[in-house]
Amino acid sequence: MxxxxxxxxxxxxxxxxxxxxxxxxxxxxxxxxxxxxxxxxxxxxxxxxxxxxxxxxxxxxxxxxxxxxxxxxxxxxxxxxxxxxxxxxxxxxxxxxxxxxxxxxxxxxxxxxxxxxxxxxxxxxxxxxxxxxxxxxxxxxxxxxxxxxxxxxxxxxxxxxxxxxxxxxxxxxxxxxxxxxTRPLAIGRWKERGCLFLVAVALVPLAADSPMSLLFLIFPLLIWAALRLRLFDSMVCALFASVLATFAANTETGAFMHMSNVEVMVKLQAFNGAAALTALLLSSLVTEQRATRRSVQQACDELAEVLDHLSAGEAMPEEAGWPGSDGNDGTRT
Missing domain, CATH: 1.10.1760 (Arp2/3 complex 21 kDa subunit ARPC3)
Known part of the structure; x- marks a missing residue:
């Protein structure tokens, strides 16, 4: 063996x-x-x-x-x-x-x-x-x-x-x-995840390919995913946006038109870095707050249960008619 x-x-x-x-x-x-x-x-x-x-x-x-x-x-x-x-x-x-x-x-x-x-x-x-x-x-x-x-x-x-x-x-x-x-998502959150997916599919290519430099429109999407869903969802959105922005930079279209190679790299990396940091740090902060909230709620529930048991223990002598419950100490006179 x-x-x-x-x-x-x-x-x-x-x-x-x-x-x-x-x-x-x-x-x-x-x-x-x-x-x-x-x-x-x-x-x-x-x-x-x-x-x-x-x-x-x-x-x-x-x-x-x-x-x-x-x-x-x-x-x-x-x-x-x-x-x-x-x-x-x-x-x-x-x-x-x-x-x-x-x-x-x-x-x-x-x-x-x-x-x-x-x-x-x-x-x-x-x-x-x-x-x-x-x-x-x-x-x-x-x-x-x-x-x-x-x-x-x-x-x-x-x-x-x-x-x-x-x-x-x-x-x-x-x-x-x-x-x-991970904890399973509620049914309502799955619907919201589907909406996020549809909005990302429509918005991210538009922001990356638009010559008006609309890449900033992607950040509300990342914030939505971080606040309402999970780190995984926000990171998927960030990676999706970075890949499409990189494709636009390679083809010199959209927000990267009429730029030198160095300018394209600087603008692309600034966007990729901002998207990654927004998704990662905001999502981890929200996840930590949710975990803290659950811990506090669990502690409150446990404290309430203990108080209920203590209250039941104090009421038991009167309900059972134990000696001393009527004001007498139970001794013979």
């Missing part, structure tokens, strides 16, 4: 790492569909593999890191032949999610993101801080090998860093929430 258990654990870890590699590669190919050019270098406004990597490490543990490295190698191999310099990118893409998970665990991050502190930790530690590693190693490697001019370092570094951070902010919460058990 012991030998079987020892064999089962490495096999399970290997299968999990293989699944992570496949998901990382699939997410990478999807992310490349929205690639943009900045300073003659192709970058992605949203890099979903970072979100997949952080979620996988949080759920399965840091032992699946070889799957991340293998997935990163497969993505690079699908674009060009693997060179020794590719090891720098693979290392950076592996170390950054590991740093994110270590930082999140250090502050007690919860996978269901039910507290505002969880949302803030994911933003500042998991995304903004940890992704400095991948951006610095990726762009720095190109600079050291002579593939990148020194004048182009900071624009590319900023685009790389924000793209990796957006992957964490938009993809990681969705994957974590898909695995977390």
């Amino acid at each position: 012991v030998d079987a258990e020892r064999l089962r654990r490495p096999a399970k870890t290997a299968l999990e790492a293989l699944a992570v590699a496949v998901l990382y590669f699939a997410a990478g190919r999807l992310g490349l569909l929205g690639a943009l050019g900045v300073e003659d270098v192709v970058v992605t406004p949203i890099w979903p593999p970072t979100g997949v990597a952080v979620a996988a490490l949080l759920v399965y543990g840091v032992q699946v890191w070889p799957g991340i490295a293998a997935g990163a190698a497969l993505v690079i191999a699908s674009l060009t032949t693997l060179q020794p310099t590719a090891l720098i990118n693979i290392t950076g893409n592996t170390l950054a999610p590991l740093c994110a998970v270590l930082l999140l665990r250090r502050v007690g991050f919860r996978l269901d993101i039910t507290r505002l502190r969880d949302g803030l930790a994911l933003v500042f530690l998991g995304a903004l801080a940890a992704m400095l590693v991948s951006a610095t190693m990726g762009v720095g490697g190109q600079l050291l090998t002579g593939d990148l001019a020194s004048d182009d370092f900071w624009p590319l570094w900023l685009a790389w860093w924000v793209g990796d951070a957006m992957g964490v902010l938009l993809v990681t919460p969705l994957l974590l929430l898909l695995l977390a058990p």
